[in-house]
Amino acid sequence: MDFQFTEEQRLLVETLNRCLTDEATFDQRKQTLRSADGWSHALWSTLCGLGVPATLIDEVSGGLGGSAIELALVCQAAGQALLLEPVSSVLVAHAAFSRYAPPALRADIGDTLIAGEKLLVPVIDDRHGSLLATPAADGLQISGQAAVVYHAPLADYWLVAVSTRTGAPADTLVIVPRTAAGVSLKTYQTVDGQRAADLHFDGVAVPSSAIWVTGDRAAVEWVIDCGILALAADTLGSVERTLNLTIDYLKNRQQFGGPIGRFQALQHRVVVALSKVEELRTWLWVTAARFHGALADRRLDVRALHVLACETARHVGEEAVQLHGGMGVTEEMEVSHHFRRLVAAGIRYGSRDEHLAAYAQHRFARSGTPV
Amino acid sequence: MNLALSDDDRAFQDAVRAFIAAHLPADIAQRQLSGGRLDPSDIRRWQAILNDHGYGAIHWPVPFGGQDASPLRQYLFELECALAGAPPQLSFGVRMLAPVLMRFGTGEQQRSFLPSILTGETWWCQGYSEPGAGSDLASLRTSAVLDGDHYVVNGQKCWNTLGQHADWIFCLVRTDATSKPQRGITMLLINMKTPGITVRPTVLLDGTSEVNDIYFDNVQVPVSQRVGAENEGWTIAKFLLVHERTNIAGVPWSKRDFARLLRIAQVATRHGRPLLDDPDFSRRLARLEIDLNVIEYTNLRMLSAASGDLTTPSILKIRGSEIRQAISALTLEALGTSALRLHSVSGEAPMPEDDLTRGVAASYLNLRKLSIYGGSNEIQKNIVSQLTIGL
Numbered sequence: 001m002d003f004q005f006t007e008e009q010r011l012l013v014e015t016l017n018r019c020l021t022d023e024a025t026f027d028q029r030k031q032t033l034r035s036a037d038g039w040s041h042a043l044w045s046t047l048c049g050l051g052v053p054a055t056l057i058d059e060v061s062g063g064l065g066g067s068a069i070e071l072a073l074v075c076q077a078a079g080q081a082l083l084l085e086p087v088s089s090v091l092v093a094h095a096a097f098s099r100y101a102p103p104a105l106r107a108d109i110g111d112t113l114i115a116g117e118k119l120l121v122p123v124i125d126d127r128h129g130s131l132l133a134t135p136a137a138d139g140l141q142i143s144g145q146a147a148v149v150y151h152a153p154l155a156d157y158w159l160v161a162v163s164t165r166t167g168a169p170a171d172t173l174v175i176v177p178r179t180a181a182g183v184s185l186k187t188y189q190t191v192d193g194q195r196a197a198d199l200h201f202d203g204v205a206v207p208s209s210a211i212w213v214t215g216d217r218a219a220v221e222w223v224i225d226c227g228i229l230a231l232a233a234d235t236l237g238s239v240e241r242t243l244n245l246t247i248d249y250l251k252n253r254q255q256f257g258g259p260i261g262r263f264q265a266l267q268h269r270v271v272v273a274l275s276k277v278e279e280l281r282t283w284l285w286v287t288a289a290r291f292h293g294a295l296a297d298r299r300l301d302v303r304a305l306h307v308l309a310c311e312t313a314r315h316v317g318e319e320a321v322q323l324h325g326g327m328g329v330t331e332e333m334e335v336s337h338h339f340r341r342l343v344a345a346g347i348r349y350g351s352r353d354e355h356l357a358a359y360a361q362h363r364f365a366r367s368g369t370p371v
Numbered sequence: 372m373n374l375a376l377s378d379d380d381r382a383f384q385d386a387v388r389a390f391i392a393a394h395l396p397a398d399i400a401q402r403q404l405s406g407g408r409l410d411p412s413d414i415r416r417w418q419a420i421l422n423d424h425g426y427g428a429i430h431w432p433v434p435f436g437g438q439d440a441s442p443l444r445q446y447l448f449e450l451e452c453a454l455a456g457a458p459p460q461l462s463f464g465v466r467m468l469a470p471v472l473m474r475f476g477t478g479e480q481q482r483s484f485l486p487s488i489l490t491g492e493t494w495w496c497q498g499y500s501e502p503g504a505g506s507d508l509a510s511l512r513t514s515a516v517l518d519g520d521h522y523v524v525n526g527q528k529c530w531n532t533l534g535q536h537a538d539w540i541f542c543l544v545r546t547d548a549t550s551k552p553q554r555g556i557t558m559l560l561i562n563m564k565t566p567g568i569t570v571r572p573t574v575l576l577d578g579t580s581e582v583n584d585i586y587f588d589n590v591q592v593p594v595s596q597r598v599g600a601e602n603e604g605w606t607i608a609k610f611l612l613v614h615e616r617t618n619i620a621g622v623p624w625s626k627r628d629f630a631r632l633l634r635i636a637q638v639a640t641r642h643g644r645p646l647l648d649d650p651d652f653s654r655r656l657a658r659l660e661i662d663l664n665v666i667e668y669t670n671l672r673m674l675s676a677a678s679g680d681l682t683t684p685s686i687l688k689i690r691g692s693e694i695r696q697a698i699s700a701l702t703l704e705a706l707g708t709s710a711l712r713l714h715s716v717s718g719e720a721p722m723p724e725d726d727l728t729r730g731v732a733a734s735y736l737n738l739r740k741l742s743i744y745g746g747s748n749e750i751q752k753n754i755v756s757q758l759t760i761g762l
Contacts, residue, residue: 003374003672003675004372267760268756274686278683282672363657
């Protein structure tokens, strides 16, 4: 049993973190937030130069062939640095690309995805799930909506999950250019400062060459699980940074003639938060390490991960604001930006309650034979 | 990162399973798995069987009769034992005193005491806490005064676990009352039959007496029974605590208790359906299982790391105790009022061993201790805070 990262994985994290410390400072982020596009093309170029978009593309297509562990490592760094650039969305879409994209498409757009010149992001609205595909002359026709799709406005292509039967969960994956006829989108900034959109599809034609898988719910679930893993990793990075900021604040903020960190009531709250972060860290790496194998049931691992990530995001975010006192609710403090990222993380990809119910259902409902 | 067991560790686990299947007495397993009371003779019997097959103390070095087992193998061993219904090994000798004697004891002490720990012939207990020294152990006052070739010990120990069955006790005593509290402490090994020792059991919540007060009235202890140097006891006590971390989260016992809770949830009903099919209950069960799995792997992460984060043992202690207590509380709730039958009144038939309610309330009451002993959870939080905030 080995919990260590490989040398290459350690190097990946070191390189990335060094770059982000220099080029993704909090001050720069505040400028980017106020910019027209809401994300930094320059920072994205730098990340592309480091090979970030290639991380999850398979080696046959020319990428680095990273696994769930590399996905999580990059997203953890993105969360620590509060990135506004679409790192996690792109990497999740790339993981799906490596697994499900048809060969002709790989040859066609693989290189531009690897270089980061073209952006592919997932459109998986499994909660509202009203994207329906019907057979058309050459392929499918899609109609319906997808709400709050992160990074949709800045992508060139969308990896869209659609249903083939009304009321059924999505079971088909197709690629759609953002500029396709019949697509309209309402763009906005989310609570955590990211660009997102509500998408409307009105009879959008999808040629058969753009269909990745059809009638395969397991494939859609796999992509969703990648998304949950990526979000949990981003959350881990964010709560780690939040905790460090909070501990620094408690050491430095002077009241009643000394640092407020000397008060036990505050100390014990930090320890509870730290314990939750440690538990999320454990389960993120367990889930990532077992993601591709037969060691465990991936569906249970991921449901548990999402439950933990939602709870930890909410708890650590709220505690950090409380422990920062009035400063915690100001725009000026980095902690308040992490807090907003964590609020979003606690809600995206379905609620904690839904995933806990799914875990219980999957684990216990086959009556009488729990393992 | 690879979470599969290595072939060697897998083979070790298989061997342990086969050994337990062949040699764990059925009556002991039945008592353990059905919530029966801990029987001292079960512990002695099982220790003898373990030793006969080379499992007496697998974490000990080979020259002392162990296997030099890695922390991971110790965990696998304890897990298999717990799930099969083996009683816990008595940690006072095997886990606590033995490593101390190997490090600080004389050759003569090692030869005299280690073999009978392995065979289970000698039952050791621990004399640490006192009425005025609980979490603040360094303020202990039981005194030992050197008089020729022996110490004369006077004072009172409390919260002494299972000392009523003990042959020997290892004790922290004060040999210097003038210096800093931590400096003047010494460790002595004392035969429980020595004149002047009185053991008075403390009746606890569940009606049993798992702990005792022990009174020392001019008890004479040969100097040869001192471990390490005089006034070196605090160093030894800290060394001992470091060696007691492998299973600080108690995961094997939580897994055993959780398995019982699952059995109960299949049998107990709510509104005419198995409790397991009740959405609210099954979600609480699910949430608890997630915590249990997470703490298991947090523990395994610590065991596998060459050098761990110093905060991890305290976090494992806090969370491990909380989770085990939560399992016992949910078990109590699962059974409802039928869990309130504590034990039969004399003259009536004893509660049958297949009664699922057996021992559930007693166990819930008993396990309150987990967040109190071994450095209370609040003390653990102070430790973590000291390591992180440092104020």
